[in-house]
Every structure is written in C-alpha cells, then in structure tokens.
Amino acid sequence: xxxxxxxxxxxxxxxxxxxxxxxxxxxxxxxxxxxxxxxxxxxxxxxxxxxxxxxxxxxxxxxxxxxxxxxxxxxxxxxxxxxxxxxxxxxxxxxxxxxxxxxxxxxxxxxxxxxxxxxxxxxxxxxxxxxxxxxxxxxxxxxxxxxxxxxxxxxxxxxxxxxxxxxxxxxxxxxxxxxxxxxxxxxxxxxxxxxxxxxxxxxxxxxxxxxxxxxxxxxxxxxxxxxxxxxxxxxxxxxxxxxxxxxxxxxxxxxxxxxxxxxxxxxxxxxxxxxxxxxxxxxxxxxxxxxxxxxxxxxxxxxxxxxxxxxxx
Amino acid sequence: xxxxxxxxxxxxxxxxxxxxxxxxxxxxxxxxxxxxxxxxxxxxxxxxxxxxxxxxxxxxxxxxxxxxxxxxxxxxxxxxxxxxxxxxxxxxxxxxxxxxxxxxxxxxxxxxxxxxxxxxxxxxxxxxxxxxxxxxxxxxxxxxxxxxxxxxxxxxxxxxxxxxxxxxxxxxxxxxx
Ligand code: SF4
Ligand code: SF4
Numbered sequence: 001x002x003x004x005x006x007x008x009x010x011x012x013x014x015x016x017x018x019x020x021x022x023x024x025x026x027x028x029x030x031x032x033x034x035x036x037x038x039x040x041x042x043x044x045x046x047x048x049x050x051x052x053x054x055x056x057x058x059x060x061x062x063x064x065x066x067x068x069x070x071x072x073x074x075x076x077x078x079x080x081x082x083x084x085x086x087x088x089x090x091x092x093x094x095x096x097x098x099x100x101x102x103x104x105x106x107x108x109x110x111x112x113x114x115x116x117x118x119x120x121x122x123x124x125x126x127x128x129x130x131x132x133x134x135x136x137x138x139x140x141x142x143x144x145x146x147x148x149x150x151x152x153x154x155x156x157x158x159x160x161x162x163x164x165x166x167x168x169x170x171x172x173x174x175x176x177x178x179x180x181x182x183x184x185x186x187x188x189x190x191x192x193x194x195x196x197x198x199x200x201x202x203x204x205x206x207x208x209x210x211x212x213x214x215x216x217x218x219x220x221x222x223x224x225x226x227x228x229x230x231x232x233x234x235x236x237x238x239x240x241x242x243x244x245x246x247x248x249x250x251x252x253x254x255x256x257x258x259x260x261x262x263x264x265x266x267x268x269x270x271x272x273x274x275x276x277x278x279x280x281x282x283x284x285x286x287x288x289x290x291x292x293x294x295x296x297x298x299x300x301x302x303x304x305x306x307x308x309x310x311x312x313x
Numbered sequence: 314x315x316x317x318x319x320x321x322x323x324x325x326x327x328x329x330x331x332x333x334x335x336x337x338x339x340x341x342x343x344x345x346x347x348x349x350x351x352x353x354x355x356x357x358x359x360x361x362x363x364x365x366x367x368x369x370x371x372x373x374x375x376x377x378x379x380x381x382x383x384x385x386x387x388x389x390x391x392x393x394x395x396x397x398x399x400x401x402x403x404x405x406x407x408x409x410x411x412x413x414x415x416x417x418x419x420x421x422x423x424x425x426x427x428x429x430x431x432x433x434x435x436x437x438x439x440x441x442x443x444x445x446x447x448x449x450x451x452x453x454x455x456x457x458x459x460x461x462x463x464x465x466x467x468x469x470x471x472x473x474x475x476x477x478x479x480x481x482x483x484x485x486x487x488x489x490x
Pocket of ligand 1: 369372377378413414416417427482
C-alpha cells in the first residue's frame with residue numbers, strides 16, 4: 001500500500017487537488033474550431049468536386065456562420081488567458097513547438113478565408129445586397145472567378161484546424177489521457193460530424209440532406225472506432241494510462257461519457273439518420289442537435305478528465 | 314554550467330522550513346507555494362517506510378513548459394534555470410498543463426509563477442533560500458558540471474533517484490535515498 005500525504009504548504013485549495021487551469025473556455029473553443037473546420041471542409045471539397053449547386057447549403061449558406069464561430073472561438077481563447085493585457089504577444093512570436101501558438105495562428109489565417117468565402121456568396125444569397133464600393137465589387141468578381149483557387153487552401157486548412165483541436169491536447173505529455181496521437185484524427189472526425197449536423201439543420205434540399213446524412217453516419221462509425229481504439233490503446237499502456245482510461249471505464253466519467261457522448265451523441269443520432277434514410281419520418285433537428293450537444297460534451301469531458309490524469313511518482 | 318539540487322530524503326524531517334523560507338524570500342502570495350513537502354508512506358503497520366521529499370520545479374533540461382509556451386515567456390537562463398518572464402506571459406495555462414510535476418501555478422496577478430532556484434541569490438553566489446535555511450542541511454545546491462562541487466561529490470557517493478524520469482523531461486532535482 002502506498003499513501004501520499006502533503007506535510008506542508010501544498011494542501012491548499014488554490015493549487016490542489018489537481019491543477020485545473022482550463023475551464024469551459026478551452027473545450028468551447030475546441031468545439032467551435034472543430035465545427036467551423038467541418039463546415040469549411042465540406043464547402044471546399046464540394047466546390048472542388050464542382051457540386052456547388054447541388055450542395056448549395058453546404059457550399060453557400062453554412063460557411064456564413066463560420067466567421068462568427070471562429071471569432072467567438074478566438075474570443076473564448078482570449079477569455080481563458082489570465083494575463084490578458086499581454087494577449088498581443090501571441091501574434092508577435094512564432095514558436096512552432098507550441099501548439100497554443102500555432103493554433104492561434106491557424107485561426108488567424110482561417111478566419112479571413114472564411115470571411116472572404118462567405119462574402120463572395122452574399123450577393124447570390126441576398127439579391128439586394130450592395131457592396132457600395134467599386135473596389136469591393138472588383139474584388140468580389142475576382143473571387144467568384146477563382147473560387148477553386150481558394151477552395152483548395154480552405155479545405156487543407158480546415159483539416160489542419162480540425163486536427164489541431166485535438167493536437168492542442170495531445171501535445172501534453174504530462175497528461176496521460178491526452179498524450180495520444182489518435183486525439184487529432186478523433187477531434188477532426190468529431191468536428192466534421194458537428195459541421196455536418198449544422199448543414200443538416202440548415203438545408204431544405206432533400207437530396208443534399210440525404211448525402212450529408214450518409215456522410216455523417218460514416219463519420220460517426222469512424223468516431224466510434226477511434227474511441228474504441230483510444231481506450232484499447234490506453235488499456236494496453238502504462239499504469240498512468242490505465243488509470244487515465246479507467247476514469248471512463250468505471251470511474252467518475254463513465255456515466256456522463258457513455259450516456260451523453262456515446263449513446264445520445266453518437267448511437268442514437270446515427271440510428272435516427274438510418275431510419276430517416278429508410279423513409280421513416282424523423283425531424284432532422286433531433287439527430288443534428290444530439291450530435292452538436294454530444295460533440296460539445298465530449299470536449300468538456302476530455303478536457304476536464306485529462307487535467308486529473310498525471311504521472312505517478 | 315548546469316545548476317541542480319540534491320535533497321536527502323533520509324535527513325529531511327519534514328519541518329517545512331524550506332516552504333516558509335521560499336514564501337518569504339519570493340513574496341509568494343498567500344495560499345500559494347513554489348515548493349512543498351510530500352510524505353510518502355509505503356507498507357502497512359508495523360512494516361512501514363516513510364520518504365520525505367521537498368518538491369519544487371525540476372528545472373528540467375528537456376522541459377515541456379519551455380517548449381509549449383507560445384510567447385517564449387518560459388525560457389532557460391544561465392545554468393539551465395527555467396524562468397518565466399512575467400511581462401511576456403499571457404497566462405494561457407499551457408505550461409501548467411505541460412508540467413508533470415505540478416510545479417507551476419497561476420499567480421493572482423495573471424502570470425504563471427514557480428520556483429526560480431532563487432536566481433537572484435544564486436547570481437550573488439548564495440544558495441537558494443530553501444537550501445540556506447534547512448535545519449538538517451539536507452538540501453545541496455550547485456553546478457553538476459563542476460567535478461569539485463559538493464553536489465557532484467554527494468551524487469557520486471549516494472544512491473539517488475529523480476521523479477518520473479520516464480516523462481522524458483530530464484529533471485535536475487535528485488533525491489538521495
Ligand atoms: S518541473 Fe515543470 S515547470 Fe519545472 S522545468 Fe520541469 S516541466 Fe517546467
Ligand atoms: S501561461 Fe505564460 S509562461 Fe505559461 S505557456 Fe502561457 S504564456 Fe508561457
């Protein structure tokens with residue numbers, strides 16, 4: 001039996017029991033980043049495939065929400081900072097080794113791309129829209145002609161952003177629950193699935209919804225596979241990793257994780273989507289909202305649980 | 314030059330003088346600390362062993378906190394001392410998450426703070442405050458690149474360990490067993 005006691009100074013609520021420095025801001029930031037990445041990925045890829053008219057909501061309408069999501073995300077990141085006056089230093093330094101640093105940069109690049117993309121569709125969606133200035137009109141005309149040129153970097157950056165939301169966590173060797181490279185792809189797929197859910201919510205076109213539902217079901221299956229893989233990898237790992245995963249397999253995170261993430265956030269919406277494809281009448285709002293809520297709760301649980309896990313010494 | 318510290322777990326009595334000395338020397342705000350004493354009890358009565366460890370930042374040679382800092386606020390000073398430059402720190406918390414030893418805390422003023430090896434004292438040729446007040450003299454501080462230093466001498470003659478070396482951080486605090 002091994003018991004650890006603090007003789008001094010350390011049994012104080014300000015530092016211990018664990019160094020929970022990241023609260024709701026970081027998981028929300030990761031959620032918004034993943035969601036925007038998902039939408040912009042679909043918008044880009046369908047443009048490259050030349051399907052912008054068949055997938056009108058995906059390519060033209062859904063991306064209009066992404067600048068707001070990204071800016072809100074950046075604002076949440078700002079809220080997380082404890083020394084806010086020095087915020088600008090994030091953008092006067094480039095440190096490639098710091099995931100926090102390059103995440104801020106990826107968002108800084110992604111936000112203008114998303115603004116340009118959405119702006120180029122404004123006149124098409126809102127016929128009364130007027131850009132007022134001539135140079136804006138010339139710029140718009142240029143972009144409309146060269147959309148494919150923007151779609152490529154946008155799609156690639158969307159994947160980077162999606163993966164980044166996982167890498168931000170997995171780069172921390174000190175938190176065994178996060179320190180696995182599968183977290184990058186897992187967060188990417190989960191982000192894409194939440195992006196698809198937003199598109200499902202917005203789209204009125206039956207055919208488009210069908211395509212997105214199919215994609216979403218596939219994404220959910222991949223996500224379930226990744227989660228299983230994540231847990232199995234930990235189970236086969238060191239004691240610190242086994243302790244970490246036990247939080248989800250019997251420990252205090254088991255009930256919320258399996259109820260809200262696995263069952264309500266993945267299995268049920270997948271089932272509802274399958275039923276809908278089979279011709280049953282399911283209001284599309286239900287699976288979409290479930291996926292969004294599941295994705296958000298998933299990030300909250302992983303961020304919260306990760307901060308409890310630690311090296312044993 | 315490579316500063317390091319060796320702490321004798323057999324001589325330490327767990328009096329926590331090092332903690333108080335640090336708080337006073339460095340104006341650590343109330344309710345926080347840069348070092349702390351852990352008592353690890355192994356076994357069941359009557360076969361128990363106790364290890365007393367005064368812990369602090371390990372001034373890791375391969376420190377994840379320096380690597381993950383987006384602004385370069387966490388950096389290496391002479392002799393490998395890991396410092397946080399307060400006016401560069403944005404308080405993002407990444408370094409707190411990255412430290413396997415939970416050595417950092419968020420100062421009420423916003424920046425992140427931790428043990429500095431009392432660099433202001435070391436530059437004047439003094440020992441860190443914790444080492445200088447220890448009543449059992451169980452804290453040895455010095456340059457492990459200098460073959461004649463006291464710390465090299467004691468590490469040569471005693472068994473020692475460092476904490477969680479498997480984290481790959483190359484910690485520079487050694488516990489004499
Ligand atoms: S002990 Fe923690 S804070 Fe100190 S250098 Fe190592 S990783 Fe950084
Ligand atoms: S909290 Fe400060 S010292 Fe720590 S990583 Fe962020 S900017 Fe660097």
